[in-house]
Amino acid sequence: MVMDIATLKDFKPSEYEEAADGYRAISDMAGSSMDAVDNQISAGIRNQLRGEAAKAVLGELRKLSKNFHYVQTECALASTALNGFAFDMGAAKRKLEAALADAHAASCTVGTDGSVTYPAGGKEVDGKAPEGGTMPPGTSPTNPTSASLERTAANMHPNPNFGKAQDLANRIGDALQEAEEADHKWAPKLRALKADDDLVVSARDWTDVKSDTDGVRTASKGYLGSLPHPPKDGSPKGNAAWWKGLTPEQQSDYLAVHPDSIGAMDGLPAAARDQANRTVLDEARSEAQLDYDAWLKDHPEPKRYTPYINPLTGTEVKGAMVESQEWKDWEKARKGARGGLDGMEAIQQRFDTSTGEETRPYLLGFDTRNRGHAIVSIGNPDTADNVVTYVPGTGSTLNGIDGDINHALALQVKAERMDPAHSTASIAWLGYDAPQSLLGDATDAKYADAAREPLTEFLTGIDTSHQGSVNSTLLGHSYGTLVAGETMRDHPDLPVDNAILVGSPGVGVGHAKDLNIGSDRVWAATAKNDLVNLAPPPSGTLAPLNPMAYWRLFNDHSVMYGNDPTSDEFGGQTFHVADGKLPLSDGLMPAHSQYWEGDSLNNMAKIVTGGKP
Template sequence: MSGNLFELLIRFDPAGLHDAARKWRDLSTGAQSAENRHRSQVNGPLRQAKWEGADAQKAFYTLGRTEQILEILRVEAAAVALTLDTVAERMYQAQTNLKNAVHRAEEQGLSVGADGTVNLPPLGEGERNDPDAASSPERKALTTLRGDVQERINKALADAQQASDQGDRALGRLDAGILTRPRVFGSAAETAADVRDVAKDLGLADPYVPDNKDPKTSADWWKALTPEQQSTYLALYPERIGQLDGLPATVRDEANRLVLDQQLDALKAGSPRGSDMTAGEYNAREQTLMKLKEQLDQHDTAVEDKRVFLLGLDAKAYGGDGKAIVAMGNPDTADHTAVLVPGTGTTIDSTGGQLTRVNDLQEAAKQASKGTNQKVSVISWLGYDAPEVPVVQAPNLSVAWDSRAKDGAEALRQFTQGTRVAQGDHPSHLSVFGHSYGTTLVGAAAAGGEGLGADEIVAVASPGLTVDRADQLHIDPSHFWTGRAADDNIDKVAGYSLGADPVDDEFGGQRFEVDTSGHSGYWDDGSTSLDNQGRIIVGKPPTTLPRLTVNPLGPL
């Protein structure tokens, strides 16, 4: 602030700054909308059309850069709005304190000068001739009051100056020139770092965001925010918003895509120096995130049921294997929702294969409900540290024990609960599938706490679900389904360290017909195995088989 601070603060009108903040926030929201339209109506359809060649590569690079610029603009504009609103509120509070102090002074007969100096009232004619008047109790009390009021005025002026200085530093970081810098990579990540520094410049405490332990608490918190506040949280704190179970799928997708782009941009721009990663690990993470982004880009389309939602992302989790939760179709509005938990060896790098599997399940479900016009969403849930495939050179026997499953059980329970919360008054028919070791996690999650809240639980190629009977899974055994190919080698380990064999008739539940071969053929196009899974998703009975009586000791 410049000029006479006292007079400036007395005349200060916060409406001007708030109005400017609102316009910046509108710009941020507009950039977000433009990016979404660009992705779904320009970039996505072109990728869907399988445009290839040198021209296509150049065009997709330019299209991607356009979306990045819109992201930067969105974040920068949101940070400017936050800064202006924060400064306005602090200045208004300082002004209120200043006016209260002046009013207090005037009530007691003190005068306040144009520079904020508090003056005692002059002695009366009789008092000026009285040597004891200046030291009378009344005059001493007034002098004490003058000092107190002066201190309050000085504090209000100092607070206003501090708010002005903080705003100046914060806005100084937000350089619009970042949009036109020739450096290709690093600008999005730099903007995210600038935003964190802006919060420090403003002396803002970390914003309150629920701890993600109760999806209903998270959902209620989000709904209580104004649209402007929601927009600010999404732009400035996407990493924290994207992980909250119970929030709408569109919100989580938006937040996690922003996190993905910022992390990928940072990896492209940076180097291993200053990082705890080696050059190889640095490059591996970049390639992993690139693959994920490419998969998301390939599925960007205006077709509603094929829209892909990134519901969870953590590239740093589990030693770099990472976690990613991806839905095809919006689970919040679906009539039928299936959650597929993959098994051994699955990482973020497996997203392409998981999306293919998710698509196959969705198509099978749509075929099973043909003519009903019902919506189906299928989710690949890699929210746990799937066991590594054992190799001779580096044997890893985590696949033989249930510790990984139990470690991830609460996260899966919370996710399915959050799915229900986000669906609100439109509850979906919910099926939870597991494949291979994924069934062990599904079993651990279903057996613990209050279960998964699922309408159906499906164990495909299961080595065991950590329990002995289907009725231990918090579900009616008639809605527990299991299937295994005749030549699936998983039967050689089923029923040992991971719980009872679910195809054993002692386990209970239903056994659906499988006509495919091996451990990964259950989603073969046109197979009865896939058709039966689709029927389960939409609540139709599959073709079933009699259960087996299994001798755990093998043939004698």
């Protein structure tokens, strides 16, 4: 609309700020309702009821939870948008009020159209002062030449009130123009914040949320710029202090328009990071689903089976069918088209199957960069007495995160049963790009080198956000032991009390003392049938003329990345694990993944809860 003085004078930013508070309150209520549905009502049903009726009810409750999450997110955006609109209009209103006050002090009269009438004044000529006049509405010239000409005209005019009126008219015009631009900017953004007229939150709805978020974030730069900024160094302690210094309203605004940044901030409360990352997850999952659906539409499934042709006779074998090469190629392309969708669905499944507060999942990190990353805690790490952070190894990707979460869950459940007087949070930390091949990537330490700082910041952040004292354990598996070892080696002040190293090809040090926590708190185990026992010594030691090097190849302590942590030479502690399945009995090296069962799981749980196996 066309802005005029009366409209801008009557504008009350407080009314829009109160409306923003109302939307924020609705957002908070929707978030609390989603929490109640997921972690109380649905969890109670899963714990007590079975059968088709229970499945049907849980299905409807999942839909209700999605609705609440959608309401929570969109109402938070509406709150931020209204605050942004009130901020922009309030700034224009203040400029107008200041100009009107200055006009009154200068004995000038402002017309309803923004014109300024100024009185007579200046040096008298023939006993008469230069006459007054009226300056038409205007705005400050943006062109330097025009601005210079305007100043020259004011300086040459015999009535000094002419220049004052000119400046006042421009200031009033600027305020009105600023208000009009704010109105035009925010009107479509606010109109876009509306849902479909149905009760189904679809993938398309969540992609619209992302579009809404981008729009509100861009439009609210002025408002967000007025809020306290996150620390430039991004340290966990700095992040925590910044977050605590924000009002609940400001925290809500940051969560609404910067969920990806807030979710990745080490040192912030787990609940805040979880809320932010779940929004990012829903947006990414919906986008991936729509892309996958589009791919399926453009690539219809070919006929799967074709008659088997005997290669010797070249004739069909009656009744024998095999998968066609065309279908195999299509199936391979289909799996590729899903991207990280399998992993995203696995994470969501954790929220959909939670059975109580003790095993409630918290999404502490999520993105789809490179191979994708996810950090999932079973239990609240801010309040748990024991916190264990598990770093997976070779072959880990976002799509395979379900197995890593299963490991974290198994250890958390076992630790809670072993020490019911103290709570345990178990974290699967896939915050790095893991190597993908045993004989290729895994022989290069660059993946661990790149993971050291992210893991350090995460562990420091967990310690920073924790309420009270905590017993912290870092658990590495396979190549993840190298990540854990390098991180502990290079950061003497890392807040880690215990280390567990299983299925390790070496941890980047020759002795347990080099991990900076005391050799008596470094625990290692490798199953007898784990092929990681065949990890070669460091590159370059097998010189043809060095017989000692060949002896070391078969010695039990020289492995790829330093001494074997289960050897006497390493100087740490060991614990018992089962031999595991034989190689090739269930995949290439099944024993390498059997540390989360039997004696091994029991012993790890003892360490995590402060005991000794």
